[in-house]
Amino acid sequence: MLAEERCDKIVSLVNERKSVTVQELMDYLGASESTVRRDLSSLDSRGEIVKVYGGAVAVTVKPHDDDVRQRRILFPEEKKLISKHAASLVQKDDFVYIDAGTTTEYIIDYLTERDAVYVTNAVSHAKKLTQNGFTVYLAGGRLKQSTEAVIGSTAANFITRYNFTIGFWGTNGIHRTMGFTTPDPEEADIKRVSMSRCKRRFIVADSSKFGAVSPVTFADFKDASVITDKKDGIYSECANIISAN
Amino acid sequence: MLAEERCDKIVSLVNERKSVTVQELMDYLGASESTVRRDLSSLDSRGEIVKVYGGAVAVTVKPHDDDVRQRRILFPEEKKLISKHAASLVQKDDFVYIDAGTTTEYIIDYLTERDAVYVTNAVSHAKKLTQNGFTVYLAGGRLKQSTEAVIGSTAANFITRYNFTIGFWGTNGIHRTMGFTTPDPEEADIKRVSMSRCKRRFIVADSSKFGAVSPVTFADFKDASVITDKKDGIYSECANIISAN
DNA sequence: TCAAAGTCAATCATATTCATTCACAAATAT
């Protein structure tokens, strides 16, 4: 049997059944364990399936933003580590952009540089920053309910007036072929615009985001470094991964 | 069975049944107590379920409206009347400016016109508006800590790009010779700019403000109508007073 | 309050899964 044929069968089976074990694939294909594993690795790196311990599962695109209040409780420890590292990168007189998102919100807790000026499109971030005594500019534009972020063309326009020296962005997915992704096209626009106006660009993301795909790509690996909680072997080749440990 | 599969089943079952015991999960999954516990811990730390003594329950998003309701109870009758009247003035397709301030915030509770577009420089107002399902644009610029209002030249600039059909402003003082006054020069700037871009202008103020003077004058009697809780004999000659009774 | 029953986290031994390496065979190139 051709390798390609085998891989097609695997993808079909995984998508149909949503998950499958290595053993099942060995029986189904009449191939050895090694071959199945090799196929799975290759399919995973091409983003066609997601390899998990014991087998593989189908790639699922999560179409909706979770509500802010719901998302805020995910992975707090990892996010703190990441945020701490990110905050340490801000220097005196930096002009800092902080994107909306729960991970980026944690960064604020660890900021110390009071001679920097901060700009954000997130209402909660702006409030927190002023409360902590920092100078902050909030982007103007339409306010999105679920994430409490300012978005739309007005916001994009607002942001293009600035030139940031450093910036931090969150992401919903980090995927080998799809790059950095987010569920909302308008939030993606804001991310793109703000990144285009920024010199040093960092994506902050806990390792659960690796392999995930959301509907809209807003940047590729070459566009930013990733600050995360552990080195990820698969992605370290194509992306600039910064481990916060 | 893959660990992933098992966890999916747990999440489904918990969300469906709202709560489940460890014993039930052991039977349902055919897994050991240890494994079930481990899965629960992992799912809990990822925020997908909530671990409780004896099992797990579904994550429920609790509405944090308590404070709003509480405030509404404590809210003086006069302000309620004023706000109600102000809100009733908004018509279909209006382009509405709502200034920062506690009195103006109450207006939002009585707004019904969903075909209007709202613009504000107050973070709290913007949040409330989106939460109530209105389209809202938040002015961009420097965020003032104490009042959480967006101020400064950037904000003023932002506002000059719009032409409002109706607008509502608060005030700290209403005085025969000093006109409408407020304590902060920068907030006064924003008030002036926004009023200059607005066709129908209303000051909302309870009657205690009459006779008071704050450091900065931002408008005169000819510039706006006053919505208040009673007709004031002295001022009715020189100002356009609207009684909310 | 107490004791009994139930529940929990930590630990350990076992079983499974994994990536790496090597060996071999078939396909391809020189």
Added chain:
DNA sequence: ATATTTGTGAATGAATATGATTGACTTTGA
């Protein structure tokens, strides 16, 4: 024909998941 590449399967030890056990902790009911 010979060398090189490519695909495959087997073997290895390392990594990971699992299940049983333990003693500590929590709840329950008297």
